[in-house]
Amino acid sequence: MTEKKMISWEKLEKIDPRYLFLILIALLIVPLLNPIGLPISINNTTRSAYDLIEGLPSGSNAFIFIETAVSGWPELLPGLIAVTQHSVQKGLKIVFAPGGSAVDYSLTMERVFASVDFSKYQYGVDYVYFGYFPGYETGVATLAQNFRSVYQTDYQGKSIDSLPLMKNINSAKDFKVATVFASSEGGYWLIKHWGVGQGVPVIVATVAVGASGVIPFYGHGMTGMILGTRGAAEYELLLKTPSTAVKRLDGLNIAHLLFMVTVVVGNIGYFASRGKRR
Amino acid sequence: MILKHFTTIDLASGMLMSWAVQIGAFAMALGVVAIVRLHGGYIAKRTPGQWFYSLWMMIVLIVMTLLGLHGEITAANSLANPGYNWLVNNVYSALGIAEYAITGFFIFSAGFNALKARTWESLFMIIACFGLIFYNTTLPETVWVGFPVFGGWVFSTGSVAALRAILISGSLGGIAFGIRVFTGKERGYAAE
Numbered sequence: 001m002t003e004k005k006m007i008s009w010e011k012l013e014k015i016d017p018r019y020l021f022l023i024l025i026a027l028l029i030v031p032l033l034n035p036i037g038l039p040i041s042i043n044n045t046t047r048s049a050y051d052l053i054e055g056l057p058s059g060s061n062a063f064i065f066i067e068t069a070v071s072g073w074p075e076l077l078p079g080l081i082a083v084t085q086h087s088v089q090k091g092l093k094i095v096f097a098p099g100g101s102a103v104d105y106s107l108t109m110e111r112v113f114a115s116v117d118f119s120k121y122q123y124g125v126d127y128v129y130f131g132y133f134p135g136y137e138t139g140v141a142t143l144a145q146n147f148r149s150v151y152q153t154d155y156q157g158k159s160i161d162s163l164p165l166m167k168n169i170n171s172a173k174d175f176k177v178a179t180v181f182a183s184s185e186g187g188y189w190l191i192k193h194w195g196v197g198q199g200v201p202v203i204v205a206t207v208a209v210g211a212s213g214v215i216p217f218y219g220h221g222m223t224g225m226i227l228g229t230r231g232a233a234e235y236e237l238l239l240k241t242p243s244t245a246v247k248r249l250d251g252l253n254i255a256h257l258l259f260m261v262t263v264v265v266g267n268i269g270y271f272a273s274r275g276k277r278r
Numbered sequence: 279m280i281l282k283h284f285t286t287i288d289l290a291s292g293m294l295m296s297w298a299v300q301i302g303a304f305a306m307a308l309g310v311v312a313i314v315r316l317h318g319g320y321i322a323k324r325t326p327g328q329w330f331y332s333l334w335m336m337i338v339l340i341v342m343t344l345l346g347l348h349g350e351i352t353a354a355n356s357l358a359n360p361g362y363n364w365l366v367n368n369v370y371s372a373l374g375i376a377e378y379a380i381t382g383f384f385i386f387s388a389g390f391n392a393l394k395a396r397t398w399e400s401l402f403m404i405i406a407c408f409g410l411i412f413y414n415t416t417l418p419e420t421v422w423v424g425f426p427v428f429g430g431w432v433f434s435t436g437s438v439a440a441l442r443a444i445l446i447s448g449s450l451g452g453i454a455f456g457i458r459v460f461t462g463k464e465r466g467y468a469a470e
Contacts, residue, residue, distance in 0.1 A: 017387035024386060040416045041426050044434070070371040071378035104371045106357050131355065134306075138298040157354045208414060216441040218434060230414055253417040259386060260408060263393045267404075270394045 013269030020262060027258055031250035038253060040246070045215075046234040049203040049224025052177055053083070058091030060176040061169060063194075065140070067100035067186025070107050072207060076181045077108065078245035079205045079232035081115045083179055086239055088116055093165055094127040095175075097151075099139050101184040105132055124154075124163045131155040140189040144172035144198050172198035177223075179203040187214040187222075195221035205231065313339070341365075 053062070064084065068076045087094050096112075098105030109129060121127050133139045133150050143150050147170050151160055160166050168174060172194045180190040180202070187204040191214065195202035201223040204214050208228030218225060226235055229252050232245035317332035319325075325332075342365065349359030357363050395401040412418040413429025458464035 015390070017383075017390065020386060020390065021383050024383070038416050038420060041419055041423070043426065043430060069374055071374040073375070104366050104374070106363075107367055107371055135298065135302045138302060142298075153354070155355070212433075212437060212441065215433060216438050216445055218438065227414070230416070249416060253415045255382075255386075256411045256415045257417055259389060260411060262386075262390045263404065263407075266390050266393070267395055270396075 009272040045225035062092040063178040065180040066098040068183040072183030082235045137189040141193040191221040
């Protein structure tokens, strides 16, 4: 009898992960199809980001640095769309520039242009889209000092000097806000070279795993932060346009709940079987 | 560069950074040469279990380079080539998404297997892990609204203090290491 019990405890400790994966997939699909709509409180970091853009006068220059590949979409794309939408609503002049890990940036930009209403915006006058710049951190630092040493043309091959919006822009100091959507090191680069180096208010939207790395700069080089899916969901709620991130947050909740349950079950199994072994 | 950061003296930092960007672009070419040498060797020697993958890598490298160059030459944009664009959008990106998504499952099973309270340290690790989940998800705040408030305080106060200490000491160590490399006192792996 005792031996039978011990065997069952050991099984509990060593559940085949494939069963866990199946449960995880099933639980992730349900809230995507039928959002639960759990309440979401707003973190200070997200509110700071929102307030910064909200407080800018119409016509201010905003820099949006895309440092994520398509693989970062689940956490970063909803935030990118929300911030761009907010910037357009506020009438900001937007400069988009991809770099770092954003090698497939054209797909990201296609999604942004398809999701945000740019009908009242004129290309070259109200917004500009540059192609990929090389150099990673050095590229970001160089952009902060001299845009034209990195870019001579925009994404379409038009000369930078032929774009009316760029006539008065040549360094970080010409922007009122810089936002980065980073799945890698992009947050650090913008904080160091634009936030601390040039005094530009910086918003960092990062994948959740990167948050602990940039949080030390909150209030000192980083004005606001949009933390992964939750941050994007909070931003959507602040904009009063709940969308993709709010739906995904339900899935995130359930996945993490399952994770905690499995850790607890695994520990119960571990202690029970250890006691029996003794 | 240090003078530029801490003073108003510019010197030639802007020019140096422009150089760094250009050198970085050229480093890509150097990377290609290194890859061709390495994998070319595998193919020439028919290294068991490797040469076929190396050959496939070389084929992909050549195809992507030629298609990208075609777009650059004809329209000053590699993505203007439909073949290159199709491969990036439908192969590279799809594989990237799949790879990133799979890590979620690995983390799940790794957490289940590793997060066992075998020692006091691992127990604290589990508590910290649960604390972060309570802060970063919204389900716990349906039970108690104080979770995000308390979690936010820990995250932006205790965590920030510890991380700043690590960051400052790491940066000072990096500067000291750099000085030792430049003065020839550091002859370890990274300096050679």
